Structures are given as C-alpha cells and as structure tokens.
Amino acid sequence: MPESEIIREIEVFDATPRVVSLERRANRLKQLLLHAKEHSPYLSKLYRDIDPENFTLNELPVQERAILEQNFEEWVTDPAIRKDDAKAFLSNPENMATPFMGKYSLVTTSGTSDAPLIVVRDKLHQEVHQAFRLKRLLGRIPPELFRPDCNRIAIILLKNAPSANYISYVKLKRLFPEKSENILGLSTIEPIPELVRKLNEFQPATLCGYSSLLGVLALEQIHGRLQIAPSLILSSAEQLTEATIAALRNAFENCTVLNDYCAAEGGEIAMTCPCGKLHVNEDWIILEPVDEEDRPVCPMEISDSVLVTDLSNFVQPIIRYRLDDRVQPMSKPCRCGSKRQLITVHGRESDVVIFENILLPSIVFTTLMNDMPGVLSYQFAQTQRNRLEFRAVYPDETDRTAFFNALNERVSHILRGNGCTHVQFVASDTLPKSSARGGKLKSVTSEIWQNFAEEEE
Numbered sequence: 005m006p007e008s009e010i011i012r013e014i015e016v017f018d019a020t021p022r023v024v025s026l027e028r029r030a031n032r033l034k035q036l037l038l039h040a041k042e043h044s045p046y047l048s049k050l051y052r053d054i055d056p057e058n059f060t061l062n063e064l065p066v067q068e069r070a071i072l073e074q075n076f077e078e079w080v081t082d083p084a085i086r087k088d089d090a091k092a093f094l095s096n097p098e099n100m101a102t103p104f105m106g107k108y109s110l111v112t113t114s115g116t117s118d119a120p121l122i123v124v125r126d127k128l129h130q131e132v133h134q135a136f137r138l139k140r141l142l143g144r145i146p147p148e149l150f151r152p153d154c155n156r157i158a159i160i161l162l163k164n165a166p167s168a169n170y171i172s173y174v175k176l177k178r179l180f181p182e183k184s185e186n187i188l189g190l191s192t193i194e195p196i197p198e199l200v201r202k203l204n205e206f207q208p209a210t211l212c213g214y215s216s217l218l219g220v221l222a223l224e225q226i227h228g229r230l231q232i233a234p235s236l237i238l239s240s241a242e243q244l245t246e247a248t249i250a251a252l253r254n255a256f257e258n259c260t261v262l263n264d265y266c267a268a269e270g271g272e273i274a275m276t277c278p279c280g281k282l283h284v285n286e287d288w289i290i291l292e293p294v295d296e297e298d299r300p301v302c303p304m305e306i307s308d309s310v311l312v313t314d315l316s317n318f319v320q321p322i323i324r325y326r327l328d329d330r331v332q333p334m335s336k337p338c339r340c341g342s343k344r345q346l347i348t349v350h351g352r353e354s355d356v357v358i359f360e361n362i363l364l365p366s367i368v369f370t371t372l373m374n375d376m377p378g379v380l381s382y383q384f385a386q387t388q389r390n391r392l393e394f395r396a397v398y399p400d401e402t403d404r405t406a407f408f409n410a411l412n413e414r415v416s417h418i419l420r421g422n423g424c425t426h427v428q429f430v431a432s433d434t435l436p437k438s439s440a441r442g443g444k445l446k447s448v449t450s451e452i453w454q455n456f457a458e459e460e461e
C-alpha cells in the first residue's frame with residue numbers, strides 16, 4: 005500500500021465512529037489468523053480448533069516469548085527464513101538498516117534476561133508503523149527537528165544491537181553523510197557523568213533515548229550538572245512513566261516531550277496525543293491489559309502484563325503475545341477528542357537501583373549482558389545499600405569464575421564511572437528470584453526495602 009493511502013486510512017479511522025472502526029479491525033484480525041493458520045506450521049497446530057469465521061480473541065492462546073523463540077522457524081510464515089541466516093545477518097553491523105532477504109526488516113528484543121528474540125517485519129508492517137510515526141507521533145512537530153542539516157540530534161543507543169533506535173541512527177547518518185557531525189550517538193552503557201559531559205558539549209535540539217536514562221538526565225539537569233535546552237525529547241522502547249514525564253517537564257522548559265510506547269514485537273503500540281496522553285494505535289494494534297490469570301483488568305486497574313496483537317505483520321504473526329509491561333486502561337475520555345483506547349504505562353517496580361544517591365537504570369546492566377553470552381538467565385539484585393549481587397543460571401560449558409571475573413571488570417568500570425566507589429559486587433549462589441507478584445523474573449531488582457522491612461519486624 006502506498007504511504008499516502010495508509011495515512012489516509014489512519015485519518016479515516018480517526019474520523020469514523022469507534023464501533024465501525026473496531027469492526028474493521030476485527031476483519032483485519034480474521035485475515036491475519038487465516039494467514040497464520042495456512043502458512044505458519046507452529047500456529048496452524050496451535051489454532052487447529054479455531055474457526056477463523058467464528059471465534060473470539062480470548063479463545064486464542066496467550067503466546068510466551070521463550071516458547072516462540074524456540075519455535076522460530078515454524079512460527080514465521082515464509083519457509084525461506086532460517087534462524088541462522090537471520091542471526092548471521094544481524095551480526096554484521098554493515099547490514100544494520102538494510103533489508104533482510106531483500107524485503108524484511110529485522111530487529112531484536114533487548115533489555116531483558118532472556119535470549120534476544122529476532123523479529124522479522126514485512127513491508128506492510130514497516131509502512132503502517134512508519135505512517136503511525138509520521139501522522140500520530142511527529143505530525144505536530146516541526147520536521148526540521150529531525151533534520152541534521154538544520155539541528156543537532158542526540159540519540160542514546162544500545163550500541164551494536166539492532167534496536168529501533170540504533171537503526172534510526174544509522175539511517176539518519178546515511179541520509180545526511182555530510183552532516184554527520186550534527187548527529188551524536190551515545191551509548192546506554194556510558195557512565196552518566198560522561199553522557200552529561202558529551203551532551204553539554206553537543207547542545208542537542210532533539211534528544212532521543214530510553215525512559216530510564218532520560219529520567220536520570222532530568223535529575224542531572226535539575227541539579228545543574230547537565231545544562232542543555234532541547235526543543236524536543238523523544239522517548240521510545242522503554243515505557244515513559246508519569247513520574248519521568250513530570251521530571252522532564254520540570255527540568256526542560258519549552259520542550260516537547262513525546263512518548264512512543266513501542267516494542268520490537270509489536271512495533272508502535274501507543275503514542276502521545278496533543279494532551280500528552282497515550283492512545284493505542286488500535287487500527288492495527290490490539291492491546292489487552294490483563295491480570296495474573298490473563299483476565300482483562302477493569303478500567304483504572306493496573307495490569308500485570310499486556311497481550312499485544314499486531315495486525316500488520318504477516319511474516320511473523322504476533323498474536324496475543326505477552327509483554328511484561330504494567331498498563332492501566334483509563335476510564336475517562338481524553339480532552340484531545342480521540343476515541344482510541346487511552347492508557348497509562350507504569351514502570352515495573354524497582355527498575356532502577358540507587359547507590360550512594362546515584363541512580364542507575366536497569367538498561368545499564370541489561371545492555372552489558374547483551375554483549376556477554378554465557379548465562380541462561382540472570383539477575384542483578386541490590387541486597388543492601390552498598391551491595392550488588394549477581395545471580396545466574398549457567399550452562400555446564402560456562403566457566404563460572406572466568407565469566408564472573410570478566411563481568412566484574414565491566415560492572416566495576418560502570419560503577420566507578422558513575423561515582424559509586426563503595427559498592428561491593430558479588431557472585432551469589434542464589435538463583436535468580438521471581439517477584440512475588442506475578443512470578444516474573446526481573447533482570448535488575450532492588451531488594452533493600454524488602455530487607456529493610458524484614459529487619460524492622
């Protein structure tokens with residue numbers, strides 16, 4: 005479909021009564037299900053009892069990432085896609101932002117303790133989600149804020165990982181080779197003082213990054229160490245919490261803060277409207293906030309996880325796929341007038357650790373682990389004010405001592421670089437612990453309040 009046609013469809017969706025638009029969406033779901041049943045060996049088995057002409061969404065089983073990952077080649081609907089080819093393609097940085105097999109885009113998930121999942125996106129997905137960005141997210145933003153020939157743009161990236169931010173960065177560099185000096189790529193694992201120094205020197209008009217790091221930068225600006233005056237801050241990938249939005253608004257005057265709630269698996273799920281609220285792109289996305297038993301939560305109730313369905317990607321169907329985000333469906337309509345589903349995304353508890361009054365976001369540690377294969381699952385746990393524990397499940401072939409020594413060197417470097425000089429980093433015999441609520445494993449967790457409460461009792 006040409007871009008103009010998709011944009012027109014988006015406009016029509018917004019102008020049509022919601023109930024009519026949702027019928028349209030139900031039809032899209034049916035098309036996707038038919039395609040999945042016919043072309044994905046894995047889903048065909050899973051949906052063998054589902055009648056595509058007569059089914060409801062909640063009859064479809066919930067999809068868990070770890071299981072899908074193991075069945076990757078039977079899950080995709082193009083039998084020519086091999087996991088090894090995709091991995092080899094992704095491992096070559098030259099391929100970043102070039103199509104895989106001449107037509108697909110490849111991204112991987114990041115920032116969690118499981119093995120990264122490769123996500124293949126087809127042309128329709130790329131067109132639809134690009135149209136969402138242009139129309140709903142950036143439609144009201146002066147385009148020159150994304151032009152390095154007019155403005156300076158700083159992007160915080162997961163270096164050497166094919167995340168959406170990194171791909172945008174590479175694409176931008178290729179589009180404006182002669183203005184490369186106006187595009188600054190910063191790594192998520194750089195120590196905060198280093199990020200602050202580079203940003204002060206660069207003075208970006210546009211700053212793109214991850215919510216947890218943007219929150220830290222807001223505090224740096226409030227404390228006067230960071231002194232920049234961006235016109236636009238764009239947060240993507242991680243959820244931007246209300247607290248972070250408030251901190252950013254407080255720290256940066258006359259700056260538009262945009263929130264793009266997206267995931268490698270679902271694409272552009274929801275975006276901020278002119279009121280700064282998040283609306284789901286429900287023409288092509290179905291988002292179900294659910295409780296621990298996978299029942300839909302009531303309005304205003306905070307979900308335990310969300311199930312996402314992306315109606316635009318036929319090559320690797322994402323249908324009722326679980327994302328570990330806590331989402332609150334809002335009950336009142338938004339002042340902007342949009343009828344699309346309104347949500348608030350809540351950060352997961354303790355997704356930061358704080359040592360010596362210095363806040364370190366989880367992404368600092370999860371990025372590091374993406375570069376260090378050798379464990380099956382892991383957890384960084386702050387167990388005391390100045391103690392960080394590493395828990396892991398090691399396969400037999402991993403030399404634990406060598407692995408921990410290499411990790412220790414890198415973690416110590418991060419801690420020292422951020423000014424946390426008295427933190428003890430220790431290898432623990434404890435296995436990674438799942439949270440009491442929902443039983444999910446957090447890659448980075450702080451247990452000091454819990455321990456503190458135990459001490460009090």
Ligand SMILES: [Zn+2]
Pocket residue numbers: 277278279280281283338339340341342
């Ligand atoms: Zn709104």
